Amino acid sequence: xxxxxxxxxxxxxxxxxxxxxxxxxxxxxxxxxxxxxxxxxxxxxxxxxxxxxxxxxxxxxxxxxxxxxxxxxxxxxxxxxxxxxxxxxxxxxxxxxxxxxxxxxxxxxxxxxxxxxxxxxxxxxxxxxxxxxxxxxxxxxxxxxxxxxxxxxxxxxxxxxxxxxxxxxxxxxxxxxxxxxxxxxxxxxxxxxxxxxxxxxxxxxxxxxxxxxxxxxxxxxxxxxxxxxxxxxxxxxxxxxxxxxxxxxxxxxxxxxxxxxxxxxxxxxxxxxxxxxxxxxxxxxxxxxxxxxxxxx
Ligand SMILES: [Fe+2]
Numbered sequence: 001x002x003x004x005x006x007x008x009x010x011x012x013x014x015x016x017x018x019x020x021x022x023x024x025x026x027x028x029x030x031x032x033x034x035x036x037x038x039x040x041x042x043x044x045x046x047x048x049x050x051x052x053x054x055x056x057x058x059x060x061x062x063x064x065x066x067x068x069x070x071x072x073x074x075x076x077x078x079x080x081x082x083x084x085x086x087x088x089x090x091x092x093x094x095x096x097x098x099x100x101x102x103x104x105x106x107x108x109x110x111x112x113x114x115x116x117x118x119x120x121x122x123x124x125x126x127x128x129x130x131x132x133x134x135x136x137x138x139x140x141x142x143x144x145x146x147x148x149x150x151x152x153x154x155x156x157x158x159x160x161x162x163x164x165x166x167x168x169x170x171x172x173x174x175x176x177x178x179x180x181x182x183x184x185x186x187x188x189x190x191x192x193x194x195x196x197x198x199x200x201x202x203x204x205x206x207x208x209x210x211x212x213x214x215x216x217x218x219x220x221x222x223x224x225x226x227x228x229x230x231x232x233x234x235x236x237x238x239x240x241x242x243x244x245x246x247x248x249x250x251x252x253x254x255x256x257x258x259x260x261x262x263x264x265x266x267x268x269x270x271x272x273x274x275x276x277x278x279x280x281x282x283x284x285x286x287x288x289x290x291x292x293x294x295x296x297x
Contacts, residue, residue: 024156024186046275115169152194256273
């Protein structure tokens with residue numbers, strides 16, 4: 001659908017190849033100790049204040065906090081990490097006009113939590129993906145992730161097979177990583193939070209990106225309504241959904257929704273936002289160019 005391709009470093013290409021082959025890849029020590037600590041400090045009050053999850057999917061000994069862009073300012077740098085965004089775009093742009101932020105979520109797996117059931121995050125969308133990429137997950141480690149404390153379990157290569165929830169846990173590997181690292185994995189990969197055998201919590205942040213025409217896991221417009229999103233930089237505003245996915249999807253009063261963040265002028269015209277291909281087709285259909293029609297003229 002879209003052929004935009006950003007320039008890549010060789011390392012990025014190798015990470016994309018690993019993602020395609022294994023379904024996941026770990027980028028070690030992306031954040032230095034100072035940034036990791038700042039992130040942990042910003043999150044801690046929210047993790048302390050939020051009750052534990054309720055449900056067999058979310059986990060009964062797990063705490064989750066969403067909408068992190070308005071709670072922990074440092075998360076914006078994770079979301080907008082250019083190296084990871086370029087990988088997300090390489091995987092997703094072949095099937096959309098622009099990518100979008102699917103969610104931000106802090107996840108604290110408390111001591112003695114049982115292993116999360118194997119699942120795929122693309123199960124949210126009840127439609128076959130036919131081997132195409134719809135979602136890229138990034139799990140940022142706020143604490144060390146170990147075999148013992150519930151590091152994410154990953155079934156290597158499972159993205160090329162049918163989902164099997166009774167898949168053998170012994171066939172999985174743990175996404176072990178030091179604090180400040182990033183585990184990237186495909187939305188089609190079978191995975192689950194690991195069992196925490198220790199008395200101590202392990203904490204991470206999930207940032208995920210999906211095709212721009214999908215309904216997002218997190219309702220971004222409730223998480224970041226106009227008065228909140230208005231203070232974000234424009235590239236972040238657009239990533240959370242204040243933009244049109246061509247053709248003409250997700251507008252506001254027929255306008256680019258970014259206008260809603262800046263100024264609420266009076267009535268405005270609906271203005272086409274077409275892909276170049278459709279624009280050419282419509283021109284050919286009508287055979288002649290037409291100009292703006294002045295009302296009442
Ligand atoms: Fe998941």
